[in-house]
Amino acid sequence: MLGLPVPELGPLVEELRRHPRLGPQVAHAAFLPGHEAETAELSLRLPEAIAGALSGLGISPLWSHQVAALEQVAAGRHVLIATPTASGKSLVFQLPLLLEGAAGGSGRALFLFPLKALGQDQRSKLETLAGAAGLSAEVSCAVYDGDTPAGERAKLRRQPPRALITNPDMLHAGILASWSKWEGFLRELKWIVVDELHVYRGLFGAHVHHVLRRLLRLSRALGGDPIVIAASATASDPGRFAESLVGEPFAVVEHSGAPRSGRHILLMRPSGSPYSAALALLVELLRREQRVIVFTKARRATELLHTWLRQQDRDLAGRVSSYRAGFLPEERRRIEGALLSGELQGVIATSALELGIDIGGLDACILVGYPGSVMATWQRSGRVGRASRESLTALVALPDALDQYLLDHPEALLERPCERIVLDPGNSAVARAHLLCAAGEMPLEPEREQPYLFRHQALLTRLAGEQRLRAAAGGGLVAVRKAPHRAVNLRGSGASYAIVDGSDGRRIGSIDGVRVFHECHPGAIYLHGGRQWTVSELRIGERTVVVRRVEVEHYTAALSEKETEILELLDTRHQGGLQAWLARLRVRERVVGYERKRIFTQEVVEQCPLELPPVEFEPHGLFWVAPPELEVRLREAGRHVVGALHAAEHATISLLPLLALCDRNDLGGISTPFHPQIGGAAVFVYEGHPGGVGLAERGFADLPELLGRVRELLGRCPCDEGCPACVQSPKCGNGNRPLDKQGASVALDFWLGEERAAPLEVRFDLGLAGQGISRAARSDPAEPRGTSAVDPPRVTEVATRADSASEADRGDLAERRTVLFDVETLRSAAEVGGWGKAHRMGLAVAVVCHLEEGRFEVFREGQVGALVATLRAATQVVGFNIRRFDYQVLSGYTGEDYARTLPTLDLLDEVVQRLGHRLGLDHLARETLGAAKSADGLQSLEWVKQGRMDLVEEYCRHDVEILRDLYLFGRREGYLRYLDRDGRPREFEVSW
Numbered sequence: 007m008l009g010l011p012v013p014e015l016g017p018l019v020e021e022l023r024r025h026p027r028l029g030p031q032v033a034h035a036a037f038l039p040g041h042e043a044e045t046a047e048l049s050l051r052l053p054e055a056i057a058g059a060l061s062g063l064g065i066s067p068l069w070s071h072q073v074a075a076l077e078q079v080a081a082g083r084h085v086l087i088a089t090p091t092a093s094g095k096s097l098v099f100q101l102p103l104l105l106e107g108a109a110g111g112s113g114r115a116l117f118l119f120p121l122k123a124l125g126q127d128q129r130s131k132l133e134t135l136a137g138a139a140g141l142s143a144e145v146s147c148a149v150y151d152g153d154t155p156a157g158e159r160a161k162l163r164r165q166p167p168r169a170l171i172t173n174p175d176m177l178h179a180g181i182l183a184s185w186s187k188w189e190g191f192l193r194e195l196k197w198i199v200v201d202e203l204h205v206y207r208g209l210f211g212a213h214v215h216h217v218l219r220r221l222l223r224l225s226r227a228l229g230g231d232p233i234v235i236a237a238s239a240t241a242s243d244p245g246r247f248a249e250s251l252v253g254e255p256f257a258v259v260e261h262s263g264a265p266r267s268g269r270h271i272l273l274m275r276p277s278g279s280p281y282s283a284a285l286a287l288l289v290e291l292l293r294r295e296q297r298v299i300v301f302t303k304a305r306r307a308t309e310l311l312h313t314w315l316r317q318q319d320r321d322l323a324g325r326v327s328s329y330r331a332g333f334l335p336e337e338r339r340r341i342e343g344a345l346l347s348g349e350l351q352g353v354i355a356t357s358a359l360e361l362g363i364d365i366g367g368l369d370a371c372i373l374v375g376y377p378g379s380v381m382a383t384w385q386r387s388g389r390v391g392r393a394s395r396e397s398l399t400a401l402v403a404l405p406d407a408l409d410q411y412l413l414d415h416p417e418a419l420l421e422r423p424c425e426r427i428v429l430d431p432g433n434s435a436v437a438r439a440h441l442l443c444a445a446g447e448m449p450l451e452p453e454r455e456q457p458y459l460f461r462h463q464a465l466l467t468r469l470a471g472e473q474r475l476r477a478a479a480g481g482g483l484v485a486v487r488k489a490p491h492r493a494v495n496l497r498g499s500g501a502s503y504a505i506v507d508g509s510d511g512r513r514i515g516s517i518d519g520v521r522v523f524h525e526c527h528p529g530a531i532y533l534h535g536g537r538q539w540t541v542s543e544l545r546i547g548e549r550t551v552v553v554r555r556v557e558v559e560h561y562t563a564a565l566s567e568k569e570t571e572i573l574e575l576l577d578t579r580h581q582g583g584l585q586a587w588l589a590r591l592r593v594r595e596r597v598v599g600y601e602r603k604r605i606f607t608q609e610v611v612e613q614c615p616l617e618l619p620p621v622e623f624e625p626h627g628l629f630w631v632a633p634p635e636l637e638v639r640l641r642e643a644g645r646h647v648v649g650a651l652h653a654a655e656h657a658t659i660s661l662l663p664l665l666a667l668c669d670r671n672d673l674g675g676i677s678t679p680f681h682p683q684i685g686g687a688a689v690f691v692y693e694g695h696p697g698g699v700g701l702a703e704r705g706f707a708d709l710p711e712l713l714g715r716v717r718e719l720l721g722r723c724p725c726d727e728g729c730p731a732c733v734q735s736p737k738c739g740n741g742n743r744p745l746d747k748q749g750a751s752v753a754l755d756f757w758l759g760e761e762r763a764a765p766l767e768v769r770f771d772l773g774l775a776g777q778g779i780s781r782a783a784r785s786d787p788a789e790p791r792g793t794s795a796v797d798p799p800r801v802t803e804v805a806t807r808a809d810s811a812s813e814a815d816r817g818d819l820a821e822r823r824t825v826l827f828d829v830e831t832l833r834s835a836a837e838v839g840g841w842g843k844a845h846r847m848g849l850a851v852a853v854v855c856h857l858e859e860g861r862f863e864v865f866r867e868g869q870v871g872a873l874v875a876t877l878r879a880a881t882q883v884v885g886f887n888i889r890r891f892d893y894q895v896l897s898g899y900t901g902e903d904y905a906r907t908l909p910t911l912d913l914l915d916e917v918v919q920r921l922g923h924r925l926g927l928d929h930l931a932r933e934t935l936g937a938a939k940s941a942d943g944l945q946s947l948e949w950v951k952q953g954r955m956d957l958v959e960e961y962c963r964h965d966v967e968i969l970r971d972l973y974l975f976g977r978r979e980g981y982l983r984y985l986d987r988d989g990r991p992r993e994f995e996v997s998w
Contacts, residue, residue, distance in 0.1 A: 091388025
């Protein structure tokens with residue numbers, strides 16, 4: 007057992023601030039004073055056995071917030087306790103059960119926890135209290151989750167305990183799906199305990215909303231009338247959130263009567279690696295006999311810190327354990343017990359230890375990176391400094407925009423209220439799935455079941471029209487499909503993919519269809535169970551991801567291209583130079599490659615191409631425009647228009663978590679120089695899941711404040727070109743190109759200024775190829791044609807196609823400039839190490855056809871800059887396999903990724919999208935035009951070696967002529983011809 011720590015930490019904090027290495031890294035220090043306990047008396051008299059048990063366990067007298075909450079429970083009201091960590095909220099769950107057991111009542115409770123470990127911890131506490139009161143038999147308790155053996159499950163259904171502990175997933179699939187087996191328990195259900203309420207936000211919260219509504223309707227239909235007892239970490243307006251989650255009003259208890267010791271806060275800006283700084287601080291605290299918890303933001307960082315500690319001091323490392331998701335339950339219980347007893351002096355953990363598992367009193371908390379919200383910061387800080395001991399919390403900032411903002415604005419962390427928790431219970435995709443589940447459980451009766459079904463009347467009508475619901479013989483609507491619950495994944499969206507170990511076929515996890523191509527594409531490094539896996543195969547048809555174990559020093563980041571369509575405008579604002587809308591969008595995204603990056607330096611090791619189908623979903627988002635006045639201002643300042651918008655987009659996404667409880671990974675964005683529905687440039691920020699969860703609405707409501715913070719962030723960051731602390735994003739699908747930090751500052755001054763911009767309107771042109779959007783692009787008219795090849799490209803993260811418009815629509819578009827082009831290289835794939843290294847092949851000849859002008863241009867290696875300028879000046883660049891070959895050749899000279907920065911129509915992509923496999927240009931030309939290529943790439947390379955560039959040019963021009971004729975045929979006739987695999991003539995539609 008370790009010795010007791012020094013009760014006052016002031017001297018230690020001063021030593022750290024004078025430390026020769028750590029002291030200079032302290033950007034801000036503060037002390038938050040504590041407060042004494044506030045106690046109160048219950049109005050009801052407790053049985054002697056229960057009162058004695060509370061006193062014997064040191065739980066008497068009760069704190070004021072415990073009494074206030076228990077009084078609301080006794081009055082039969084839903085109650086929410088939103089007080090800090092370690093403030094005794096569990097007693098409000100437990101005491102009503104003890105009183106019911108002592109009185110011989112039949113009331114039962116369902117305890118809902120988001121994590122299995124929390125359920126086990128609660129069971130232990132309840133059994134301890136019941137045993138101390140001599141009520142173990144009367145207050146039985148059992149866990150019902152995925153680890154419960156089948157025989158035990160059957161026994162629990164036959165003989166349910168007084169308190170049943172489960173999680174939302176098991177409640178949905180294991181209890182509600184077969185509720186008739188739980189009929190007795192649901193009839194006697196008196197309390198529904200929902201702990202860690204703040205976890206149920208966003209898409210997960212939308213799912214849990216419906217699970218709780220279904221639970222309440224079943225229990226009430228059977229004669230029960232349960233009340234909800236909920237607990238949450240401190241948050242902004244928690245009662246409103248609780249009402250959204252459950253659908254009924256709550257009494258809220260927010261003022262904590264629990265004692266709180268003083269807290270020392272250190273905000274640190276590392277001079278080098280934040281992980282090295284965190285390790286140095288951990289060592290100093292351990293050597294001073296402090297008990298420490300370190301929170302990291304990644305599983306691998308947790309293990310690496312522990313490894314480095316072992317390398318530096320084996321004795322200290324023996325007193326510290328790592329703790330993360332993926333540990334076996336018995337391992338986690340052992341670590342928790344060792345911390346509680348004092349056997350361990352410290353732990354390095356992920357957020358798995360953030361929630362309310364009892365690990366005893368610790369002295370210091372080190373946060374390696376801002377946890378993403380004020381609420382999570384205090385939640386983690388609340389793990390230390392219990393009883394009468396002061397505590398220390400040190401935030402070691404990462405090179406991230408939000409971390410750096412908080413170092414410069416410590417009041418935004420220390421004085422600002424916690425964020426508002428958001429969810430959208432009306433998310434149509436989620437509601438659709440759960441209404442079918444509810445109809446599979448018991449007929450839906452919209453006229454009687456108010457208010458739950460009232461808001462979903464239109465959706466019920468659609469489901470009936472789609473024959474997903476039918477009228478029941480006894481009245482109401484029932485589900486046509488049996489067991490609709492199996493199709494619903496509470497923690498994701500889209501159909502689920504199974505992740506299996508390729509060595510033995512064992513299923514190790516799952517991932518939803520919206521995220522699978524980003525996180526589980528072939529070659530991806532996937533973290534699961536605290537281990538690294540690489541994706542060896544993605545079987546889309548089987549919805550299976552095959553992985554194998556690896557140990558590498560890099561991670562992967564997907565590269566993608568996006569298109570967005572505005573489906574519905576929900577709100578608008580025009581304030582000075584800011585024109586913004588809240589909208590329902592359609593986002594179409596295709597992962598086209600990925601980068602391998604070193605874990606701690608984020609250095610790009612390699613870039614690899616991918617061919618995957620697009621993913622399309624309909625989220626809520628906000629967007630604001632860059633009107634012509636702003637574009638002129640940016641050009642006059644010598645700034646890059648799209649680089650400015652792109653930088654503003656990144657910084658806005660990074661700071662949006664200051665307003666709503668979310669992570670930047672919950673958000674996506676697109677910057678475009680020309681959106682055809684707007685007729686100008688715009689920035690889009692959207693939620694990362696179908697439907698709306700409230701993030702976009704929150705961002706839109708406070709957009710001027712948010713952009714003001716972005717402007718201040720850019721102004722304070724000392725870098726010139728942009729860095730991870732301001733405008734670079736670790737998840738940018740365009741490789742953080744182009745970015746213009748100074749241009750973003752110009753744009754922000756305009757948006758936040760008083761000058762009112764000429765209004766732009768959003769158009770809904772539903773007549774264009776049935777797409778609901780004109781995909782017209784325009785070139786930047788101020789971009790000089792002689793721009794060098796290293797200038798940033800004009801378009802980012804969106805490829806728009808002018809040729810999808812009909813002839814009648816063309817008059818509404820900017821002047822059309824369609825170019826078709828092809829390149830021939832100096833070197834072969836074999837000479838440079840494979841097709842994946844096309845950037846090393848070198849340009850021999852490129853031929854460009856200016857379609858509207860009817861002329862050709864030829865470019866050689868020394869004219870790459872002029873070639874790129876020609877492509878940028880086009881409203882449409884047409885080619886065959888240009889995304890993965892021709893553009894890669896050019897990128898070897900410029901470093902730019904033209905596949906995502908030029909308005910491109912790649913005919914090979916169209917073929918693959920329509921047919922699911924590739925066809926050659928020669929094959930299509932022969933079957934469609936009766937024409938053929940004049941040579942092939944190998945012959946061209948031979949001519950290059952012979953110095954016969956005239957023949958290379960002639961061959962390349964002939965290929966462009968075939969490309970032109972094929973393109974015009976498809977545009978005119980709407981189809982191309984080919985031979986299927988059995989040699990039979992076929993046609994497939996095209997829509998360019």
